[in-house]
Amino acid sequence: MSEIEIQLKKGVLGLCVLALLSRGDSYAYEIASRMADAVDMGEGTIYPLMRRMQSEGLVTTYLEESPSGPPRKYYRITDTGRERLSEQVGDWRTFTAAVNGLILGSEAPMEEGETSHEA
Amino acid sequence: MKRNEFIKRLKAGLKGMPQEDIAEIVADYEEHFDAGAADGRSEEEVAAALGNPSRLARELRFEAGFRNWESARSPSSAWSAILAFMGLATIDILILLPVVLPVIGVVFGLFVAVLAIFVSGGFVLIAGPFSGFPGGWLVAILAGLGMMSAAVAAGALLMLISIGIVNALMWFGRLHYRVIEPAIHAED
Numbered sequence: 001m002s003e004i005e006i007q008l009k010k011g012v013l014g015l016c017v018l019a020l021l022s023r024g025d026s027y028a029y030e031i032a033s034r035m036a037d038a039v040d041m042g043e044g045t046i047y048p049l050m051r052r053m054q055s056e057g058l059v060t061t062y063l064e065e066s067p068s069g070p071p072r073k074y075y076r077i078t079d080t081g082r083e084r085l086s087e088q089v090g091d092w093r094t095f096t097a098a099v100n101g102l103i104l105g106s107e108a109p110m111e112e113g114e115t116s117h118e119a
Numbered sequence: 120m121k122r123n124e125f126i127k128r129l130k131a132g133l134k135g136m137p138q139e140d141i142a143e144i145v146a147d148y149e150e151h152f153d154a155g156a157a158d159g160r161s162e163e164e165v166a167a168a169l170g171n172p173s174r175l176a177r178e179l180r181f182e183a184g185f186r187n188w189e190s191a192r193s194p195s196s197a198w199s200a201i202l203a204f205m206g207l208a209t210i211d212i213l214i215l216l217p218v219v220l221p222v223i224g225v226v227f228g229l230f231v232a233v234l235a236i237f238v239s240g241g242f243v244l245i246a247g248p249f250s251g252f253p254g255g256w257l258v259a260i261l262a263g264l265g266m267m268s269a270a271v272a273a274g275a276l277l278m279l280i281s282i283g284i285v286n287a288l289m290w291f292g293r294l295h296y297r298v299i300e301p302a303i304h305a306e307d
Contacts, residue, residue, distance in 0.1 A: 028147060029154035042170030047147050048178045055186050072150060 013049060015092060018085040021059060021077040028073065050075060058084055122152045122162040125172050132176025135202075136183055144179055185289050197285045204292045219288070226281050233274045240266025 013035070020031055028050055032043040053059045058081035063071040077085070126145060133141045148169070155165035169175070184203025187196045201223070243252070244263025252259035 027150075027154070029151050029158075032151070033158075036168060042168070043151070043165075044148075044169035044172075044175045045178075047144065047151075048175065048182055050147075051144075051179065052182055070150070070153065072154070073147070 012092070013045070014053065015085070015088045017046075017049065017053065018058065018077060018081055018088070021075055022082060022085055025074045025076045027075065031075070053081070057081075120163060120166040122166065125152075125166045125169065129172040129176050132173045133180060136180060140183060181292050185292070188285060188289060192282060197281070200285055200289060204288050215291070222284060226277065226284065229277055230274070233270050233277060236273070237267055237270035240264070240270060 016035060016038070017031060020026060020034060028046055031050075032046040035046065036043050050059065054061065054075075057078060059075045059077055061073050061075055064074050066072045126148065129148060130141065130145060133144060151169065152162065152165050155168075156162075160168075166172075181203045184200040188200040190196075240263050242263070243266060244260055247259025247263055248256035252262070
């Protein structure tokens with residue numbers, strides 16, 4: 001994995017977790033394994049991230065019985081979390097659109113690309 | 120690495136944090152191993168996927184120090200934030216230390232000086248009028264009050280500067296493990 005990939009993935013980890021949780025509550029193991037499949041990074045990183053998001057009030061936790069073994073800690077997205085998610089999704093779209101514009105710049109003139117983003 | 124060893128190394132790395140925080144963090148990782156086992160994965164597999172426990176502990180400690188500092192701006196939370204920052208103890212921070220330590224020393228020295236000016240201002244205010252202060256008793260009282268309020272103003276300014284310094288350290292700490300450390304140990 002190249003350096004730029006690692007940095008990009010670390011940066012959007014929080015956004016991905018919020019996006020997952022916006023579609024339903026989940027527990028850390030499930031979040032971590034879905035992220036690990038898609039984003040390919042250490043599963044352990046999920047816990048510092050979840051603690052940070054909890055202290056920022058983006059997610060809350062509750063315990064629920066699991067079919068196997070002891071109760072599990074579930075995470076639920078809060079209203080603040082949803083607001084943050086839509087902000088970050090907006091930022092992400094703007095950013096990727098700008099990067100796409102630059103990457104594909106050779107096919108289309110730059111100025112055209114720029115005006116279309118501002119429009 | 121087996122489950123026991125992972126948890127042992129994690130706990131060792133978290134030493135110094137409040138007991139209930141350690142218990143909560145350890146419970147999170149224990150739960151992860153349980154869920155992994157229910158998923159049919161071996162302890163070694165789960166531990167390998169989790170990553171280096173000492174590094175995770177450093178990140179968790181630093182985050183906790185940062186949160187304390189965010190929620191309560193006090194000398195003790197500043198101190199523990201600085202300790203958590205030092206706890207990251209890796210090359211780039213060791214390089215930074217010769218710069219950071221003198222700055223902390225100078226700020227501390229200035230605090231002492233401000234306190235001394237405040238105290239001596241109080242002394243001039245109280246003792247000045249009775250000991251033939253040049254210019255008379257009114258001048259002594261005004262000089263004393265002036266010294267004390269100058270000390271208070273300088274102290275407030277110093278407070279702002281030290282809050283800024285600790286914030287800068289925390290910013291660097293986050294930058295450190297989000298960007299610099301992954302760049303140094305890209306493989307773990």
